[in-house]
Amino acid sequence: MISPSGAGGAFLRRQQMSSQGLTAGAQVLLGHLVLVPLAGIAAALASPAGMDAISDVFTGRIARNMLWVPLTNTFLIGFVVALACLLLGGFLAWLVTMTDMPLRGPIGVLAALPFMIPTFAVALSWTVLFGDDRLGQSSMGFFAQLGFDVPSWLAWGGVPVTIVLIAHLYSIAYLMIVAALVLVGRDLTAAAEIAGAPRSQILRNIVFPVVTPTLIAAGALCFAEAVSSFSAPAILGLPVRFHTLATRAYGAIETGSPERGFVLIAVMILVAGAFLALSALAQRRGQAFTTVTGKAGHRGRTSLGVWGWPLALTATTVVVLTTIVPALALVFSSLSAQTGALFADPTLHFWIGQSDPGIAQGQAGILRNPQLVLAFWTTLAIGLMTGIAAMLCGLIVGTAISKERYPLRRSLLEQVSFLPLLIPGLAIGAAFISFYGAPIGPLPSLYGTPTILVIAGVAATLPFAVQAVATAREQVARELEESARIAGASQVRILGAITIPLTASKLIAGFVLVFVKMVRDLDLVILLYTPQLPLLTVLAFRYASDGFAQFAHAIAAVILVISVAAHLLASGLGRNAQPWLKDQ
């Protein structure tokens, strides 16, 4: 045992104490960021008003419109989106990694992009192309302007919501399945080929079992993302009173019956969370496979023969329709006098125009509009602050996790820090309103302050920050710091010369990811923002619902560019910012 008076003991005690301090700090952070707000929702539900709301929502006169129809819609969307994403993402992943399809390089790159394009931007681009005159002449889309009779079900409601979500989410499934297929080492399939198995059987008996856990995880993730999405149904569903749980909850909270909203939020958390938890289980069981990673050496590719070019064209169409087309639609719309009349009457009014009573009720172009300029800077500031705060919290929590020696406490810290992944952004917003919206003791209400946005942003992005810190720490094997200690370097010097240079790029990548998630987010901030604190995404959403389509599209185009650029920067930083890895 350690002698209490010993210096070696003192050294060890110091380490233990600092690790206890870290753990305590992490617990406080996680408590306030994750658990307390959720407890706020639970408390609101447990109150008399909450109990009334529960019975209203589940059994009352409004139950059908409030809960059951939106719930059915939500489930339908979730299932169709998950299934379609798996098929589309899996198909593309197979083409890109396992076949000799022409153009697979550029197609592979493009297929990763939709994930970086915010859903609300895709939804807005849908209205540019397929909008009808339901919201007035100004909302007529490209095809309607050309004289096509766009059916209402294609313009608004469940069908476009589903398509837009698929267009955004299939690339998540694609990225996950590609990663899994790369793990199906060439050796695995080669061994089966040598055993004389035909290709179909190799696919069925070797490839599928190995990627099945990933398929389940990808399906569950797409499902959860689809059911928690607020922006797509809000933009494409609300105009025709097509509701999902998210839009109903938003409506209830906005119209002054927050308890009913919280009931729906709770249902959402359960639905999304249950599926993600199931997938976590499935993955854990599948973990045994991932250790069987052959070195991905020379990969034998399935020859597609005459099907090569037709499949390449199909795949190209899919990725172009979900990346370049929405972006161009938004840009062209913002440059046209009339939405949808994309090439008819080009104008820069919506970008730099002076206020003109004849156009858009005198609104100036977005670069001249003080409200928008304010929103631009506010959004950037909130994004930066959230990024910094989230990475600081991620450092504390991530370091606490890696230093915590008791497995039970470590896994608890881990689980709680990843909990926000299971909670829809709208729900996190609602949770923060319910808890930090009212004064707490001597502290004033945080509602309407930038602080609540930053704190909520930190809570929502904490899993990514913690993950970034964890990957960064993996970068530095224990021996790298130990060999510096043996050389006689001080702790500060080790930090400056070894630890920070080796982790910086990963930490910055994590920061950029958090930043962009905040900049492009609508679901989380829609309940938290106030007019004094305008945010780009919220303004775009407001403009779109008020019929100022081109302004919305111009803003969406700006956010889209920021988002894709930042994502590319983050993944570039994660991969390439280490020159010492390049000169092989």
Next chain:
Amino acid sequence: MTKTIVLSDVTKTYGDQTALAGINLTVEEGAFCVLLGPSGCGKSTLLRLISGLEPPGHGDIQLNGETVADPANGVWVQPGKRHLGMVFQSYALWPHKTARENIDWPLRIAGLRFDDRAKRVTEVADILNLGPYLDRYPSALSGGQQQRVAIARAIAPRPRLLLFDEPLSNLDAQLRVEMRAELLNLHQKTGATIVYVTHDQMEAMTMATQIVVLNDGRIEQDDDAQTVISRPQTAFVAKFVGNPPGNLITLGQTADRWAMADLSGLAGKLSADDHAFQAMVRPEKVRLHADAGPRRRAFRVIEQLPFGAEHLVRLDGDTGRMTALGPVLPCVRNGATVYAELPELPDAIFDDQGERIA
């Protein structure tokens, strides 16, 4: 001779797991001491205690006559102040520094002037043939080159003690043989004391002046290479060390064990009650015959391997498995039955605790 390392009653526990229990060890100056044992035996932990990367739970450690760790009296010297170099299994080269910077950095920490540093880097680079690679990053070096850089980095500040933690286990067989020769060469050139952890007994036998066999957190034997092979102190050492390792034969009176009468010279040494004891017989002392006879037992040949000019024969029988080493015999064919004859006296006898008694 001065003693470079003295460990007295050193103990280390992790939670309720004992990694090292009451280690007493002395390493003379200039020795090449190999810590040998199966994985998990505590040999790496012992090295980390000597280096100062971890404090002992109990007991004291002296390096070059100075106490560097003694929890009972509050003595603790940081690893950087112990004047030693360490080479890690993973090499632990700083990936963002070139080979030159890797070797140079510890010298900078030590406060050497620029000229002296540059001179010393060139010197050690010459010793290890690193000249052409000095400006490459570790990722652009082969495993063997990385290994050399790690060694160069460790010896550059001229430490009096060098610690190696399984340094060759990531190299291929050919390189391992080359590096062994280079390490011996290095040992002679620098005159430093070396403590070297490995589970590979070939490494241990070819390089060590002192072999410390560890098992389960305890020292089983501490001797020179020849003695460890010829006079193992415990049943574990007998079974673990030697190429091929010794045969351990459980003695007994019943038919399923070797009767003590078979080793006729044992009669005076053991009583009839000592049937749980084990005798060690080296494979080269087991003689194989085509026919049955006194003190011979039947075995089936499982496999035979060429071993130098002789054959190593693995046998299976009622009394367990056995290995024999001897000239090639016509009667020895896979699956055939042969008769093994033991010498009158075994090479060693171990009691039921595994301790050598004869």
